[in-house]
Every structure is written in structure tokens, then in C-alpha cells.
Amino acid sequence: MTTIIPPNISDYTARNISLKQLRLWSESGDGHKQELIKLLKEIRGKLARGASPSKVITFATKSLEAFYSKKEVRGEVQLLNNRHIVFKLMFPGVNDQDLQFCLVYGEINGRTKACKFDETTPIKISAHALQRLLARLDVSSDSKALDELYSCIKLAIPWHQAASETDAQCWPLMSEHGFFVGAPSPDSLVTTLITWMKADGLSKKWLEPLENLWRLKSKKPRTLEDPVFAQEFLISFPWMLKEHVPGLDLPSLAWESKDLDRKNDPISHENTDDLMEQDVEDNQEITTYKKRSVSYLSGLNYSNTPPPLKIYDQIKGLVVQKRADGNIIVGLKNGWVGKIPKISIEKGSLLIENYIEPEIGDEIAVSIQKIKRWIDEDAFLISLDPVDISDAHWAEIEKLIPINSQVFGKISVDLKNKFGVQLSDGHRGLIDKTDVITYLQATNNTDINLFNLELEFNVIGFNAPKKNLLLSIPNLTELHKTSIIEKIQIGKTYHGTCIRFCNNFSQIQLDNGYTGVLHRNNSWGLPLPNVGDSVEVNSIYLDPTENEIWLSRIHEKLISEYFNCLPVTDTLWNSFVNNHSEGDIVEVQVKDWIEGSQGFIVATRCGMRGLMSKKEFTWYELGTTQDITLGDIFTVKITKINNLKRKVAFSKKMAEPHALDDPKVLSHKGEVFSGQITSIVDYGYFIAIPQLKADGLLHKSKIPEGVSFSKNELIKVSIADIDLQKKRISLSLVQENQDRNISKI
Template sequence: MSTATASSAPASMESFADLFEESLVHQEMRQGEVITAEIIDIDSNFVTVNAGLKSESLIPVEEFKNDLGEIEAKIGDFVAVAIESIEDGFGATKLSRERAKKLAAWLDLEAAMNEGRIVTGMVQGKVKGGLTVLVGGLRAFLPGSLVDMRPVKDTTPYEYKEMEFKVIKLDRKRNNVVVSRRAVLEETMGADREAMMENLEEGSIVKGVVKNITDYGAFVDLGGIDGLLHITDMAWRRVKHPSEVVHVGQELEAKILRYDTEKNRVSLGIKQLGDDPWVGIARRYPQGTRMFGKVANLTDYGAFVEIEEGIEGLVHVSEMDWTNKNVSPSKIVQLGDEVEVMVLDIDEDKRRISLGMKQCKSNPWEDFSMNHKKGDKVSGAIKSITDFGVFIGLPGGIDGLVHLSDLSWNVPAEEAVRNFRKGQDVEAVVLGIDLERERISLGIKQLEGDPLTSYATGHEKGSIVKGTIKTVEAKGATVQLDSDMEGYLRASEVSRDRVEDMRTHYKEGDEIEAMIINVDRKNRVINLSIKAKDMTDQDSAMKKLAADSSAAATGSTNLGALLKAKLENKNAE
């Protein structure tokens, strides 16, 4: 163990040594007390100090090292140490340099808090709710809300940096220290803030530095007060994220859009530094104007196309293609595609432009209408079969509909549709073209003449026809008149006498002769009557008999008797 000599110490050290010797007389030896001691030896494990006690004390050398592992002491130095225990049983007093430094740090922080003094600390890392800061050897807590003037989501840029703080809370019993960087910023910017706020005026141009970026905008330091540059005020065009326009640390100019003096909130805009492209937009792009633009955004209901810097219009999905009305926009165009569009409508007040892509192509419905008329024959493959009809593909990618009722003249629709399949090539007749509703009506049965019309032409009302009973029910029977036409005989039209059940009079296969009493074109039914035929026959017979009677040679014959006899003979037959 070596001892430092007084002759080697400088004059200042001699005076400090005198004070040290004097303090040994007056200092009180209590546990926790901070006293002064002289370093008399240093080795690899301990630093030996003389505190004027009965014996020298050994303090671990680690308590004298800095963060770099360097010993911050030398023989002859006088240092403050804390008494941890007195007379440990071996006549030695246990001293601590580390505890003395912490006590000194606590006292310094208490003084700094009471005086409002700024302290320096090193930000260590993240903890729940904030950051840890090393201040004077003590670990302090920096709440996330006090890191900056505004809440900070990402604290990474602040970590492992030396910064200034103010102590706002101390609790030695709980070993709790709370510091605030925001308090320092508020104090530092206080004077600048007041001066800035006095000069703030809506419409004025200010300079600032981007200090933080969020999803909805960027905060700009104006030198004492922050302003919000909202994402919608960054550019006239669509901006998906503020980072597309600005970055942290960027210096920029902005216009003050709004200033709330009560809440000290400043709204900024940089797009307002230039001319508003929406002014005069209707004059530059009259309705019907065609131009090329770039697809800037896609949604479920359409695509936004940029036609010039800061100007976007919506192409609704219904205006993308003449035939694909409900297709997803992403199946027609992609982001960045250059497409040709037509201006359909402009609302300058609402800043909305309606665009169309299909209007830049020929309208297949108009093309079809120009090349086809009602009654023309067309052909195509069956695209789909639904509950109400058959869709046939036509030139230009459009479809025509054959309603179920237009499949066959005689076969019921439910049966007729079974004769068709998807992909089958068929021929049809154009029944109607509705350009406004974009509908084309087709018919397959119209390829042939209407058998009802043909039959009715040769068999007018009152005609006597022959047929075979096809089906019979209690209330009536279906009669096959020829290969393509059927008639219907109601029970009430069989006889003058009441017929309760047709099946007691006729059966399938019976041949009958009846009169056509009605042609129901709407329901496509030819109504027959045996009763009407018989009545007509009787009228004819009576007229013939009357004629024969008037020509008879003998006048003694009673006309009434002759008619009666004739009728009786007829009934007997």
C-alpha cells in the first residue's frame, strides 16, 4: 500500500487537505452520512481511502469507474463517500463511493426541481408508457406524452441521445424520478411562440420544418408552435400517404389556412400555394371531350383517372364497358394504365367529374340496330338459360333474349326449354330492339308460321270440323284437329241436355264432328261445340222442310204435322 506525500500535491490540494483535516474533527459519524475521504492507494480490486477513522477503508474499484470502464480517480484525490456501516466488528467502517454519488445526485435533482433548472440525461430505451433516461447516475422515467410538444407514436429517433429535461416529480422512498422534455421545449419556445402567435394570420405564408408524420398528415414546426399539414392539403391530386409528399426534417413553405386562437391550432396547406386546377375546369373540358388519363385509384365501384395534375375523375363501373356491367374494375384496368375517357359531367362546386370509357368505343347496341331490323333472322350460341328465357350471343359481345313464350307455338314453355342447351347454335328472329334499355328481343317459334293463324284462316268461326278425342276430363275434352292444332270441347257444349261428366259420353280416340264457335288467339285455344252444330243442323232441316211443304201438290196436308213427323224421324235416327 502506497501513501501520497503532501509535497507532491499542488497548492489547491494542500488547502483542500487542510480543510479535510479540519473536517475530521467536526464531521459526525452516522450511517448514511456523506463524508470526505482521501485516496491513498488504488489496486485492481479496491481503492483505499483515509476518512480519519480508526482504520483505513476499502471501497471496490468498480465504484470509481465511468461508463467506459475508466477509473475516475487517482491517489491523493479527495472524494465524497457515504458511511454504510460503522465498526463492522473488525474495527473497520464500510464506506461507499457509489452511494455518495447517488445521494449527491438526488440532492442535485431535488435542487433542480425546486429551482426549475434544466438537467441533462441520456435516453436509454423504451419501457411501458415511455422511455428510461439516465440522469446523474439515476434512472428516470420519461412519459411518452412528455417526449415532445405532441404525442409521439415512434420514439425510436429519441433513443440513445443526450437531451435536456426538467425534473417534475421525485420520490426517494420509491426511487422514482419523472422528467419531461416537453417542459424544456415549452420554456425554450415560450418567447418564440408568443412572438410567432402574434404574427400568425390566415392567408400568410410561413416557413417550417416537418417534425413528425402521421397517416393523416404532417406536423410542421413553425418556430415556437406546430402546424398541421393535413394530407388533403398537400396536393391537388390524390395522396395515399403523407410520405409521398414530405419527409421528416424537410424545410418547406406553407399557407396558413386556419388559426384557432383559443386552441392555438394552426392548419397549413401547401397545395394552396399554387393555382386551384378546379377553377375553370368545365370550360377546359366541355361535356363530350375525349382525352387520355392515367388510372390513379381503383375501388369496388369504379376507377379514378387523373386527366391532369391534381384533377381526377370517376369512371363508374357501369361506364367502363358496354357489355360487362357488373364486372370488377380491376379486371378491366390496372393502376397506372393509360386509358381514353370521355367527360360525361362536371360539378365544379362539388369538385366531381364523371368520366366514361365505353363512350370512346362504338356502341354495340347501336351497331346492331343499324344492321338489323324487326323480322331479321340472326344466329348465335346460347350463352345461358334462365327461368324466364334463353340468352343468345350476338355480334359485338351483346346478348338477345328469347322469352320462354317465344320458344314454341304448341309445346308448353317448360317442356320446350328442355330442347335447348348452353353452347348450342340456334337461329332466331328479331322481335324488337330497345336501345335505351339495351335489350334485344328474339323469337325462335317465329321462324315458322303460327299454326293457329294458318288453321284459323282456313277454318273460320262457324266452320264444321272433324277431330279425335285426345284427352277427356269431367268438364271437357281436348280434340286433335290436325297434326299441329287442337281444339277444346266443354261439357256445356255437348248437348242441350246438362252433361255432368264428359267421361260418360266420350272416351279417348272417339271421333267427333263439331262447330268452331270461337278462336281465342290470346290463350291460343279453338273452342268447339257439338250443341251448336246440332242446333244449326236442326235449323237447316226445318228450313228445308218448310220449303218442301210449300211446294207440295196437295193442300190438305197439315204443315205442322209434316214438321212434327220430320223431327220425330230425325230424333229416331
């Protein structure tokens, strides 16, 4: 029996009717499910008994059509062919307190004898929500109310999935004449419908999201069922992350009662670019409204930490809002949303022929233009530009401001290694910090306030991804060259302060304003100064053209000569390889000890840096390097010149005679010595013979089985053979070592 619902009923009447309707639908729900199970069992039986597949499909189609003709059931059957159908059914279900609705998808295949269905319960409706539906929906029967419920059921699953990902507490589910407000159910994947609102007469709070969803439905209806879109959409309305309280929409009423006009809204400000450049604290027009929204403004990011994004990052997003004021809200697929201002879209129409505005549901490539924190909302606003518009705009700038043109501007921001420049025509530029410092040094303006100084700049290039002009100062090279030659003298001592510390060098700001590099190889074994440390240094290299000054620490002991490690420029390298070859003997000075590679860093008299490993120090294994000190000068042989890597290797021992160069050593054959084991190899032991200042090999074939020794152990050996040509000494083990009780190998 159909329940007749009088129009314009009161809340009291609607509540009584809703309770009655819940009971009636619940009572019918269990019967519908049992009837469906019975029907499918009968169809399976027919297939199992070998009935004609086409006849079974005809029977199933008619039975299902009769089933969903019942007033509480809705559904459809799709005939794929005369042996195969799929069907969808919706009907009420039974629940302890709330009325739930079942969604069934099924398939019957006469050829494969498959007869199966999947049942889900996407939604349930509370008595309060049904009361609101009956009171607000201008219909005359409960059948129309059911149609309104069923019209939202296909959206329930993807939107519940999106809500779970974002921890949303309320969200809209569009229906035929309005929308339901969904909410999570405790420990359940079911969406609870907590109220229903009619499309006309909505407050601003709910009108804004619904206008966007209606727009999406008309443009891309299938996107409504996309959980990715739903997730980005929910994030763009932060108040949906808060619990919805049924009844009067007090937050919206309080919000609208402030009667805020568009110019005070950070999302819809007409002159967005000007506003965004200001510090929020200094903008009285905005900060007048301290946390002005009782609810939460859409398009803002309410977070205590800044977004994990950098200015000019390019990222793919999803358009989730097209606002009436012309601004576009984009979900960035990382938990944050940004805004494309109206002015940017208008710019695209001017720059790109036949430009098509992005529509809600479109994927779009955007670049991060600004990230601002709004103190009055305690939220972040991310300003975006579509990449295609940004690129087109920048192409126009490159035409209007070609390379080598002159522009004027002021230093606006101190970046890591550069200064940001605000040009007088409104564009932005970047200039190397060293260029500005060099200019101030050359013009004796080191004490001036940079941010009050207007300068002329040369355009030397473009940073298209970051939308900046690359700038330099005109005639800087000549200015600096003259200035640096006048103020820096090679070999002179200067006082300075470390302004930058790296693993291999420190940058030193000299008291006269110039900046030099102190490399660790010129620090005489002392730790490099850290930022803020004072240091005395000597200037050792000067290149005004490249704006380079190299420095050296002063040796703790006065030494007569200094060889410095200089930068390996083309001039230095070409000069070295033109005047030296592998095998040449040169003088070097020890500059640094490299523990990890067991060697020395040395420098030639001309400033070429090179490596000498510990093994190249002496022929004799026990000839230690302990007597070597930093600053020592000795002769070495060049053993390797690597033109590709511009590296040189040296050997001290190759420049000295070997102990076996003297034939007199043959007289020691047969003598017994006490020698120290210096190394152990697979084929035996190397033993140092101090009397000869040479090492000999005790081969394992000359050691009795089961006898072994340890490194650094002293043992007695005899010289079995001396090969002067190969410079090898063969040793034998004396008897007393063979007889001792040594642990077996």
C-alpha cells in the first residue's frame, strides 16, 4: 500500500510519518532479499538441469523485471546477448535503528551457467534525515521519496571512499531534487544520511559546493563517481572535515551575518597580485576580521605547518571549483589546494589563441606562484598559474625585454646565493650575490643599505621555470678588475671572518670587504674555520676576471718557503704539462695528510696539487712517515699525469736509490737476521730487514705445515737469495722458529 504524504506538512507530522515509513520499509526489506535469493536459486537449478540457456535468460529477465516492479524496489536488466544478462537492484534492508538500502549487482550467463550477485549496503538513513526529506520534498507519495534516495546511491561508495581518505565528517550526495548530507558510520563502510536539503533556498555554505557539483554533472557526469575527484573536492571545503550538526545552519548564518563583500575575501580579491605581495600583518583591510569565518573558508589550507611545496614547482592538479567570482580552485593531489586567480585566466584569453578555460573535473598542470599565510584565518593560501598561460606570458616577456637590454630596479629579497630584484616595470629578476657585493666594493659603498639602492642592470638571460630575468651589473668586470688589483696583494696577510663553511673549503670575508676561498689543502692541517670564526690568512692567488681570491692559512711555525695549492685553471694545467713529463724529478712541499687514503697532499713550486700515497714514500716497509711534517720540502718523481681528470701523482721512493741497487748486498746472502713481519699475504710473509733497509719474502713453501706467525712479530730468518734485477730478497726460516709451539693455521 502506498503512503499518501500531504504537501507542506509540519515537522511534527513529518516525524510521525517518517517513523511509520521506516517501519514499513524495514519490514518489506527482509522479504525482498529472501525473494531475490529464492529466485536466483531457481535460476541456478534450471541451468544445472541443462535447460536451454536462452530460455533461462528469458525467464530470468521477466522474473527480475517483475521483482523490481515492486514499489520499494528499483532496478534494471541489461541484455548483453540472448544467453547473458547483467542486472542492478536496489531495495530497503533491515537494521536495528536505521533504515539501510541494499545495492545488488548481478550476472546470469546461460553459456557458462554462472549465476552470481554482489550485495553492498552503501547508505542508511536516520529518522531525522527521512523526516527532513518528507517535510521538504514537495511530493505526494513515499514512492517519490524512495526515488530521491535511490538517485544518490551510486555516488555513496566513491564519496565514502574519498571521505575515509580525508577524514571528512560530512559531504554532499547529489539527488534528483537536492542533496543528502552524508556522514561516516562508526566501524562501517556505510554512509549515514543525516539530512536532506532542497536545491532551492540553500545557504551560502552549501550552495557553493552544490553549484560546482551541478556544473560538473552537466559537463562531466562520470567524474562525479571518481573517488580521486571526490577526495580533492572535499579537501577544498575544509569545513567538510568537521562534524555536521542537524538543525539550523548556525555557522553559515553567523558567517553570512558579517555581510563581507568580495574585496575582503582572500580567495576572491579582484587585485590578487597586489594583495599577495603584502605582508598580512600590514594589511588592515584584511586583519580587521580576526578569524572572521565561524566556519572554514573553501580554497584555504588550515594547517600549522607550511605546504611541502616550493615557489615555481610545477605539479599536476585537478580543478575542483569554478567560483562565481572567476577564481578557480585546484586540488594538488597531495592534501593541499591552490587558487588560480581570475586575472590569470583573463591573461590566458589574451595570450593564447582560442584559449579554452579549464573546467571543473579537468586535470591541469600548474606552477606554484606564491605561498602566503593568512593570519586572520590561520591558514595558507597557495596561488597558482596554469603552466600553458605562464609559458605564454613568459614568451611575451622575452620578446619585450631581450638579452643585453638595460632595466632598473631595487634589491627586494636576500636569497641563499642570490638577491631578488623588483624591477621598475613590475617584473622580477635574480642577480648573483657576489656581483652586488663586488659592485659595492668597487664603488666603495659597502656600508650602504642594499634595499634602498636603485641600480641599473643588464639582462643576461631568462629563468623561464621561475619566471625571472637573470641580471648582471653593467661594466662590473672592469670595475672589479681595477678595484681588486688595487686592494689585494699576493703574499700579504689579511684578517677576515668565515661566512660559509663546506667540507673542503671555507669562504672568508676579508675586513676590506672582499671575499676569498680558503681550501683545506692550504690550511696546514688545521680544521677549516666555521661560520663566524676569525682567521688570519695570506692571499696566494688572484684572478680579477673570474672574481677569484684564494687564501692560505699562516703556518704555525715560520718556514722559509711556501708552495701553495692553486686552482687548476687552464693556464696552470697547460703550463705544467708543457714543462713536465712523467718521470721528471720535481720539488714538492707537504701540505696536508689524508688519513683515509694513507697519503700526503703535496704541492709543486708552481702550485700544482698532487697526491703521494704512503707506499710511495720509501722502499723500506718500516721506513715510517712519522718524521714527515707539514711544510717539509723534498724531491719526488712524477709517476702519473692524468690529462682527463687534471691530476698528478708523485713518488718519493722512485726519486731515491733502492737498497738492492748496490751489488755489495750480495755478500749478505746466507746471513741470519731478526726481522719484523710487516704484512701477511696468501703466499707468505713480508719481513723487514733493518740492516739492509729492505723487505724480503718468506714464501709459504718454506714454512713447515702447521706453523703460523702474526703481523709485527719478530722472527729469525736467513737470506736465501737476492735478485738484483727484480730487486727481490728470498728468505728462509731458521730452525728455532720451526721448533716452537705455534698454533696451527
